[in-house]
Amino acid sequence: MKIDRRKFLAGFSACVGGGAVGSMLSPLPWKVMDDVAIWTQNWPWTPVPQDGRYSYVQSVCALCPGGCGISVRKVKSRAVKIEGLKDHPAGNGGLCPLGLSGLQYLYGPARVKSPLKRVGKRGEGKWQPISWDAAISEVSQKLNELRARNKPHSLAWISGENKGILAGLIDRFLKVYGSPNVLRDSTAHDAIDQAAYHTQGQRGTVFWDIENADFILSFGAGLMDGGWPLARMNGFPKSADGGKTLIQVEARLSDTAAKADLWVAANPGTEGVLALGIAHVMIRELIYNIDFINRQASGFEDGVMGGDQVLQGFKSMVLEKYKPEKVSGITGVPVDAIFDIARRFAKSDKAVAVCGRGHGRVAGCMDEALAVHYLNALKGNIHQPGGVFVVADPDYVRFPEPGMDKIAEYGLGQTRVDGAQSEKFPNSRYLLHRLPEIINTADGDSPVQALLVSGANPLYTIPDGKSVKKSFDKIPFIASFSPFMDETAVYSDVILPDHTYLECYRDIVSQGSMDGIVVSLAKPVVRPLYNTSHLGDVIIQIAKALGGYIETAFAWKSYESLLEETFADNWETITSSGYIRMNPQIPGTVATSFNTPSKKFEFNINAGAPEAPFSSAFEKIAMEGDAQNYPLTLIPYDSIRLAGNYPANPPFMTKIIDDTVLKKTHGCIEINPATAKQLRLSEGDAVKLSTPRGEADVQIHLYEGVMPGVIALPRGLGHTAYSEEWGLYGKGVNVNDLMGPIEDPVSGFNMAWGIRAKLTKI
Amino acid sequence: MKESATHETARRYGMVIDLDKCTGCGACMVSCYAENNVPFKKDESNKLDSINWIRVVKMTNQKPYPDTQICYLPMPCMQCDGVGKHGHSPCVSVCPAVATDYDFTTGIVSQIYTRCFGCRYCMAACPYHARKFNWWDPVWPADMEKYLSPNVSPRMRGVVEKCSFCFHRYQLARDKAYQEERAELEENEYQPACVEACPVKAMTFGDLNNPAHAVYELKNHKHAFRLLERLETNPKVYYISSKEWVRRNGDNYLPDEAPGRLKSKAKARH
Amino acid sequence: METPLIPPGVKRCPTWQFALWMAAVGAVLLWGVYAMILVWWKGLNQTNMNDAYGFALWIWADLAVIALGGGAFFTGFLTYIIGKDKLKGIINYAVIIGFICYSSALLILAIDIGQPLRGWFIFWHANVHSMLTEVAFCLSCYFGVLTIEFIPLILENPRLAAKPFLHHLSHNMHEIMAVFAATGVFLSFFHQGSLGGVAGVLFGRPFAYREGIFIWPWTFFLFTWSAAACGPCFTILVTWITEKITGKKLVQQDVIGLLAKIAGWMLITYIIAKSIDTLYWALVTAPGMGFTLMDFYTDHPIYNIGILFAEIVLCGFLPALILITRRGRENGFLLILSVLLAVLGCSINRWVMVLQVMAVPVFSFESWFLYSPSWQEVATTILPVAYGVILISLAHRYLPVFPQEKELNPAN
Ligand SMILES: Nc1nc2c(c(=O)[nH]1)N[C@H]1C(S)=C(S)[C@@H](COP(=O)(O)OP(=O)(O)OC[C@H]3O[C@@H](n4cnc5c(=O)[nH]c(N)nc54)[C@H](O)[C@@H]3O)O[C@H]1N2
Ligand SMILES: Nc1nc2c(c(=O)[nH]1)N[C@H]1C(S)=C(S)[C@@H](COP(=O)(O)OP(=O)(O)OC[C@H]3O[C@@H](n4cnc5c(=O)[nH]c(N)nc54)[C@H](O)[C@@H]3O)O[C@H]1N2
Ligand code: SF4
Ligand code: SF4
Ligand code: SF4
Ligand code: SF4
Ligand code: SF4
Ligand SMILES: [Mo]
DSSP states (O other), rough: OOOHHHHHHHHHHHHHHHHHHHHHSSHHHHHHHHHHHHHTTTTSSSSOOOOOOEEEEEEOOOSSOOEEEOOOEEEEEEEEEEEEEEEEETTOOHHHHHHHHHHHHHHHBOOOSSSEEEOOOOOSEEEEEEHHHHHHHHHHHHHHHHHHHOOGGGEEEEEEEESSSHHHHHHHHHHHHOOEEOOOOOOOHHHHHHHHHHHHOOOOOEEEEEEGGGEEEEEEEEETSSSSGGGTTTTTTTTTTTOOOEEEEBOOOOOOHHHHSEEEEOOOOHEEEEEEHHHHHHHHHTTTTHHHHHHEEESSOOOEOOOOOEEEEEEEEHHHOHHHHHHHHHHHOOOOHHHHHHHHHHHHHSSSEEEEEEEEOSSSOOOHHHHHHHHHHHHTOSSOOOOOEEEEEOOOOOOOOOOOOOHHHHHHOOOOOTTTTTTSTTTTTTGGGGGGHHHHHSSOSSOOOOEEEEEEOHHSSSSSHHHHHHHHHHHEEEEOOSSSSOHHHHHSEEEEOOOTTSSEEEEEEEEETTEEEEEEEESSOOSSSSSOOOOOHHHHHEEEEEEEHHHHHHHOOOOHHHHHHHHHGGGGHHHHHEEEEEEOOOTOHHHHOOOOOTEEEEBBBTTTOOTTSSSSOOSOOOOOOTTTOEEEEEEEOOTTTTTOSSSOOOOOHHHHHHHHTTEETEEEEOOOOOHHHHHTTTTTOEEEEEEETTEEEEEEEOOOOOOOOEEEEEETBBBBOOOGGGGGTOSSSGGGGGGOOOOOOOOBBBBBOEEEEEEEEO | OOOOOOOOSOOOOEEEEEETOOOOOOHHHHHHHHHHOOOOOOOOTTSSSSSOOSSSEEEOOOOOTOOOOOOEEEEEEOOBBBBBGSSSHHHHHHTTTTOOETTTTTTTTOOTTTTTOOOOHHHHHOTOOOEEOSSSSOOOOOTTGOOOOOOSSOTTTOOEEOOOSSSSHHHHHHHHHTTTTTTSSOOGGGGGGGHHTTTTEEEEEEETTTTTTTHHTTTTOTTEEEETGGGTTOSEEEESSSSSHHHHTTOOOOOTOOOTTTTOHHHHOO | OOOOSSSOOOOOOOHHHHHHHHHHHHHHHHHHHHHHHHHHHGGGGGGGGOSSSOOOHHHHHHHHHHTHHHHHHHHIIIIIIIIOOHHHHHHHHHHHHHHHHHHHHHHHHHHHHSSGGGGGGHHHHTTTTHHHHHHHHHHHHHHHHHHHHHHHHTTTTTTHHHSHHHHHHHHHHHTHHHHHHOOOHHHHHHHHHHHHHEEEEEEETTTOOOOTTTEEEEHHHHHHHHHHHHHHHHHHHHHHHHHHTSSSOOOOOOHHHHHHHHHHHHHHHHHHHHHHHHHIIIIIIITTTTTGGGGGGOOOSSSSSSSIIIIIIIIHHHHHHHOOOOOOOSSHHHHHHHHHHHHHHHHHHIIIIIIIISSSSTTTTOOOOOOOHHHHHHHHHHHHHHHHHHHHHHHHHHOOOOOTTHHHHOOO
């Protein structure tokens, strides 16, 4: 039979058709269908987490100074969830979103997995993995060279480690090496602490006893915005079952202002003046703590200085210069509101006035810090429960006095590169924000020849990013100890990656309560994932490589042995309960503790004494830029959903940012609808934001809660490092880049709270 | 919607969220991500395709500066009992494949990812936007798969997911109680991850039917309300706010109506 | 000699012209197929749907084609059950259009679901309470029925009919077609209703929710009714378009007139019922949930109150009144205008019941949810149109679709 095309096709079709019908009657297609459905439920690219034995490791969160207790759930060797640790004094089971995201840092794509040496241009991101020995010798060679050139003081270390053993090791290292240049970021508390020093003569950390207070008058402190560990805001916010009264003074309706009993929308930069207006009312109406002022304060009444020269006291100065009508004109707060706040503050049982804008990232103005502190004195709450304490720093880190060679002694004798602790700014320990300008304007070589960075990300956080970068370009050697590829690590020459806080032991100091400062022990929750090394051990290694007195000063076997040695008798307690307490506060010890010449609380105003810290000409904190070209005022704001500092937002935190803050890659700028209308701007418009320091593209977000004429940008966006997969890369604007520092004349601290700005439609 | 033989609801787990306390910190959201293996993408700024089992919504009173007020509204799945509390919740009643179901022993609305075939009818039915679709395959970059919890299976592309009131925690607590030959769970034995994480303790969780549990009393607070109560979805998540505008935002009212004054059918039932 | 492929006695365009036409439409089809494959391969992230907009463009297309495909069941009902024999002149075409609409609907559903390989769970794990379950069962069954109704027509292709077996098969199938038509009518009544129920039962969506009887919201009945009214209008419209393209009269005007008249009466009764429903919803149901009518409309180019006016008056009462008057029907322009308006009205109704349901905010603090489809969605929505055009072209060329064609075009 001849099989032509037609017949073939017919036969073929019959076979196919018959086959199809036949197989439909067999179990085959049904089985295949089922198998296919099962396959969709077990796609090989959808992970199936392995089960195993569960365990919990109790440790502490080190992602901010809060030091909240954590309990980490593990399945076999994997850490799967960070939860709050019940009964820990910091947090008591609650955690902020940052602390809850901790495992994303640990396992995330931004980790530096081994020591790296730069091979491309700086910042290009080309690296070559090297051994730890090689990395340590990179650093030690450079440091040896500086000493050989008799320039040990040209080494600087920017450190985030503030208190505890690591901070002690860094201080000691620079000391025996011969550099005075340990640099740390200053925060609002540096100014507040200095205010306490000027008035009380005590050095230490100011502690506002929020726990025991029933009335908090906050001048812009971001109590609910992550400025303070939320978990410790007991009795906050007020609810049906009671709570503390909170008055929030702020130009923008922050989350703290939203939770306050009363939101006082003062013009930004005038909060301190409002405090003085309140002081005026308290004095005028005799509702201040007369007993405290009479017996334990000096400088309140006018005094006589030799001859017939009268030294004006705080009382007459405030009565004369800060009349509510005038204060109202400056602050925009109605006169009767000033009276009302003053009376409520004065009449509350345990009231405390606090300050520090937002997270308190900017140290701020001494006049303002003093004004607020004066209010507390008028309330007479100094060293009283629910008031203000000055807490001595913990002193458990005590190393034997090291021996030092000539070079070190020479180096230590040189002035600090940032001008802190100098004649001009004797009371300020660190002035990191001055560094870029000093390097950029130095004649000849940079005064910093080598820079070490740990626990900090200065390329992101120091104001005026352009000049920071320029100054870094002049530093011949930069080494980073960051566990993450942050902006500064990317811009360094060598990276010697630290463990994360979940992979090692570390002592963490947090404020605690009147019962004392809490020192907690971070424990290795998991074994180090990558080829990283504890910063403490690395310092010891570098010291060893440098030899001589330096080596001798670091004769410890390892950080861990040092840790155990440091806690000595407390080691048992801190390993079993996870924390110890130090320096409990004894209320009412005022008389014995003031350390001023008068042994009293000193209202130290400069009406007659030019060296006094408070300027009675204070009306508003200065701001950069002219109103002509820059009609608007830009203020940065802090949010609990944004880690504005170090380290950067993990993906979970970025996920909870509202779409009115970040939209795709565009950062949103908050503007009052009335102001927007004047500028013919509407929601979602793309605009160029310009300040005297820089410009950036942003997107308009209309927000009734921001003062007309003021525009607000969040801190914590505009990152250019970490990893693309981290979800933060190239998103929004780093507001630090748009602002310059403004120096406080007394402390040298940065007090820039805003900058003049303009918006132009693109 | 298989109904239990006895037709009684042994337990009705629910939540009372004090909006006066909530600061909008978002810890509940993050805790839920970590507890329930919720994935993330590089861009999460489109909130309409971002998977969240609990969303903290920012509401304002729309008044001009400085009379503006904010209130944060945390919204997990409301675990609706539905009309007449018969488990006829908006979503369960519509799912064609019984991939979401009402559990009569706890009142919890389940979601079975491997059963769901992604028709999204339940999403259309849920007025609370509690249901989220997996538009993409989940990806955990670097070593991030290592933090995934075995208690909750990661979801695949093409299915819907939502808050389960951390049902696995209930199962673990229940299994433990069984082993110890106890029939009842203590209030603190079963608490969802978000509730546990809330730093200001704005959320309270427990059995709404059990007078020994805090939620039993709290739900009758004079300022307690539920979202969209008038739709008769019968949510098991209650809110408390001292602010009238907030309570008004929780439902829809005609101009002459006001929350509290309204005697709706739903109100009478709860 | 070979039996010809083209039915005897009718004139068809030359092969090259036909091939060109098919190539053009085929290109569109391929574009759609490409988009479809993208969606299957990469997932629904290829669309612009989102969690607030879980149902979007192609679900509207799905509901719309099913409603318009309703011409098949209703014409079938009239022809075989009521016994309007005159309609035999158009029933074949109505069945083909229905077949296209329903197969398209099923295809869209297969594209629409996030887990197509598990689609059969809807049957296997069926939830009898779900309107979608009802839809899936009835839709699939009715598609089966339509296929059975279509087969004899296919078998009438001269070359196929030349095979004795196929010829007899076809003949026997014709004999029992009334049974299938009846089944189809029943199924169709149901699933058109179920589709209406899909939105109507959403008691969490005040814009969609309707009260009703037993488990059925009023939309259940309104959907069936509107499909019965507008489906035939669509059949008329497509017939008219086919006639324009082929340049031939294919169906006698009195057949069209009869169908138009019936459709007109269906439409007027439907639109009255719809108006009552709307009034009850606006005055009773929605206010009970705290909504006024105007809460459901905004100053959006689509979602303003004009859409309600367009649906009910412009595309409801107006065409209905034209169609029920003899003079209106007999005016060629008015007839086509009114069937077009009716088709539009029905499409607007389905749009509103799918897309506006998603767009209207339920919370007072939410804003409107707006969405615009991605090209993949547009392409996959156009895909069935191209497929329909191809199927119609093939059917018209090779099958004796229009029994009156020969007598109406005697010149050949
Ligand atoms: N040298 C050095 N200085 C630094 C830094 C550094 O790394 N090194 N880091 C800077 C950075 S980034 C930070 S975060 C800060 C850290 O230093 P601080 O911001 O001073 O942080 P804490 O030490 O936690 O104390 C915060 C202050 O808030 C108050 N406070 C905190 N918690 C409570 C509480 O629970 N109750 C009450 N009533 N009051 C409380 C207390 O007055 C306390 O002094 O230091 C900054 N300054
Ligand atoms: N939610 C919330 N967020 C906050 C705050 C808050 O209270 N709550 N506080 C805010 C305030 S006031 C500030 S100033 C910022 C401070 O935020 P950060 O700038 O992050 O605080 P640091 O002072 O640097 O404290 C972090 C410390 O932990 C150590 N650390 C943590 N992880 C690692 C690691 O993996 N490797 C190494 N080497 N060290 C590590 C660092 O050495 C450093 O000493 O946080 C802010 N963010
Ligand atoms: S407040 Fe600070 S210490 Fe506490 S969990 Fe958050 S980041 Fe960690
Ligand atoms: S909130 Fe939505 S998803 Fe949750 S039970 Fe109610 S309808 Fe279902
Ligand atoms: S999307 Fe899944 S859970 Fe939702 S209705 Fe469809 S099958 Fe059910
Ligand atoms: S109850 Fe559990 S699943 Fe639901 S939102 Fe809270 S943490 Fe997530
Ligand atoms: S964790 Fe608590 S305070 Fe924070 S957003 Fe959630 S409910 Fe509100
Ligand atoms: Mo800080």
